Amino acid sequence: MTSIKPASARPILQLDHINRRRAGRPAVQDLSLGLQSGQVLGLLGVNGAGKSTTLSMIAGAMRPDSGSIQLNGEDFLEQPELARQQIGWLPERAPIWAELTVSEHLDAHGRLRGLAGARLREARKTIIDRLELQPLLRRLAGVLSQGQRQRLGLACALLHTPALLVLDEPANALDPVQVAALRGLIREQAAAGTAVILSTHLLAEVTAVCDRVAILHQGSLRHEGALDSNDHAALERRFFEIAMHDNTHAAHAA
Amino acid sequence: MNPFAVTRLEWRRLLVRPLAWILAALTLAWLAWNFTLLLGGFLTTQVQRAALPDGPGFVDLVAVPLLGQLVQLAFLVVPLLTMSTIAGERRNGTLPLLFAAGVPASRIVLGKYLAVLGWLLLWLLLTLAMPLALAHSTALDWGKLAAASLGVVLLLASLAALGVACSSFVSHPAIAAAFALVITLVLWSVNLGAQMAGVNDGIINWLAMSTHAQPMLRGLVTSADIIWFVLLAVLSLTLATRRLNADKERG
Numbered sequence: 008m009t010s011i012k013p014a015s016a017r018p019i020l021q022l023d024h025i026n027r028r029r030a031g032r033p034a035v036q037d038l039s040l041g042l043q044s045g046q047v048l049g050l051l052g053v054n055g056a057g058k059s060t061t062l063s064m065i066a067g068a069m070r071p072d073s074g075s076i077q078l079n080g081e082d083f084l085e086q087p088e089l090a091r092q093q094i095g096w097l098p099e100r101a102p103i104w105a106e107l108t109v110s111e112h113l114d115a116h117g118r119l120r121g122l123a124g125a126r127l128r129e130a131r132k133t134i135i136d137r138l139e140l141q142p143l144l145r146r147l148a149g150v151l152s153q154g155q156r157q158r159l160g161l162a163c164a165l166l167h168t169p170a171l172l173v174l175d176e177p178a179n180a181l182d183p184v185q186v187a188a189l190r191g192l193i194r195e196q197a198a199a200g201t202a203v204i205l206s207t208h209l210l211a212e213v214t215a216v217c218d219r220v221a222i223l224h225q226g227s228l229r230h231e232g233a234l235d236s237n238d239h240a241a242l243e244r245r246f247f248e249i250a251m252h253d254n255t256h257a258a259h260a261a
Numbered sequence: 262m263n264p265f266a267v268t269r270l271e272w273r274r275l276l277v278r279p280l281a282w283i284l285a286a287l288t289l290a291w292l293a294w295n296f297t298l299l300l301g302g303f304l305t306t307q308v309q310r311a312a313l314p315d316g317p318g319f320v321d322l323v324a325v326p327l328l329g330q331l332v333q334l335a336f337l338v339v340p341l342l343t344m345s346t347i348a349g350e351r352r353n354g355t356l357p358l359l360f361a362a363g364v365p366a367s368r369i370v371l372g373k374y375l376a377v378l379g380w381l382l383l384w385l386l387l388t389l390a391m392p393l394a395l396a397h398s399t400a401l402d403w404g405k406l407a408a409a410s411l412g413v414v415l416l417l418a419s420l421a422a423l424g425v426a427c428s429s430f431v432s433h434p435a436i437a438a439a440f441a442l443v444i445t446l447v448l449w450s451v452n453l454g455a456q457m458a459g460v461n462d463g464i465i466n467w468l469a470m471s472t473h474a475q476p477m478l479r480g481l482v483t484s485a486d487i488i489w490f491v492l493l494a495v496l497s498l499t500l501a502t503r504r505l506n507a508d509k510e511r512g
Contacts, residue, residue, distance in 0.1 A: 107273065119359070
């Protein structure tokens with residue numbers, strides 16, 4: 008097992024020896040990760056590698072079977088309410104309440120995250136302007152296109168200005184213009200000091216916006232390190248090595 | 262976090278879904294029609310009853326039977342209202358969002374329960390408004406009406422808790438509604454066999470909802486009946502909370 012250890016200062020997120028089983032098999036095994044403010048970590052892996060399970064645990068939607076998660080030095084598993092203010096999460100398929108409007112979604116998420124009154128109004132205004140949601144405000148979420156739905160999910164995740172942004176395959180179903188806008192937003196968040204974890208199986212996505220990368224395979228962390236934007240070929244080689252090596256082993260074992 | 266954030270969200274969802282409005286419109290129309298029939302019957306027999314010193318009054322012949330009809334409708338209305346509360350969230354994939362917002366399972370359950378209960382109380386108030394509209398022109402037995410109303414409130418509160426519990430155990434709202442309806446009917450009539458055999462006490466009668474609801478509808482309030490309804494509601498909400506906690510553990 009390898010782990011990403013921060014070079015200095017206390018990490019905003021620290022996972023230590025996380026294990027989690029799903030459907031009777033290990034989905035995440037002995038995972039340790041650290042992330043500091045302003046860093047963008049790309050979590051790479053093939054389908055079923057354990058990326059979404061990892062992100063669900065980081066977001067507070069699922070508890071690990073063992074291990075610890077620290078958020079800003081505090082035990083997140085003991086204090087799940089820390090997620091309320093400090094984490095913004097966009098799951099793989101942005102879940103919505105189809106019968107509510109975009110505006111009502113923002114209000115509901117704001118209240119669930121502890122915003123009210125003037126703070127909620129201010130947060131709403133900022134995120135509506137930033138993600139250009141004004142024309143969609145009165146539209147029912149159930150009739151939004153996939154890209155609009157993803158924007159709404161992102162708005163809900165960012166509404167309370169979290170210290171850690173967790174994005175699970177955010178570029179799914181987005182057109183190239185929307186992908187470029189998303190990349191811009193991620194860079195902007197990182198520049199403002201937000202730590203970002205981005206899960207994807209697209210290498211280009213990682214090399215475009217991430218400064219660190221972690222490769223998960225069959226629930227285990229197989230590679231981690233800093234990423235240079237020119238490293239695309241090396242990263243691709245490493246990614247395929249890990250995936251093919253394990254598949255070859257599996258074939259031999261069979 | 263605003264303690265009523267989940268209640269507010271659920272209330273809003275109830276108000277924008279056509280189902281709640283259709284249920285309200287149909288049931289209130291049915292109750293209004295029955296109210297006019299009961300009132301007609303009451304007026305027709307007014308002269309004969311005037312001769313009886315302690316004959317049944319407006320509350321006995323109009324208000325209580327009307328509330329009895331509301332209770333019968335509630336057997337169907339409450340499961341339909343509660344079926345999506347948690348099963349719908351699970352089906353939508355929005356339940357993890359509530360967990361990730363740090364909302365404890367107990368608050369999710371309670372929030373949804375209070376929203377449904379609010380709707381049901383409004384429904385009861387609109388029904389009560391019919392006999393109350395005639396309060397100025399007839400002698401109301403306020404004590405009996407209050408007891409019957411309390412009985413209906415307790416019954417609605419426990420049915421709503423049962424519905425939320427059923428919704429927490431399944432992923433499909435229709436299955437949740439079916440479960441809630443079947444459990445309600447079983448609870449109501451579990452002592453039917455015993456009563457037909459002439460047994461009117463014992464645990465089987467204590468278990469039956471009808472044993473506790475019917476005296477209240479007749480104006481007789483006992484703490485044992487109140488406790489029965491409160492126990493049913495607390496047990497249902499506790500089961501729902503445990504199930505949501507297990508969901509979070511399981512992921």
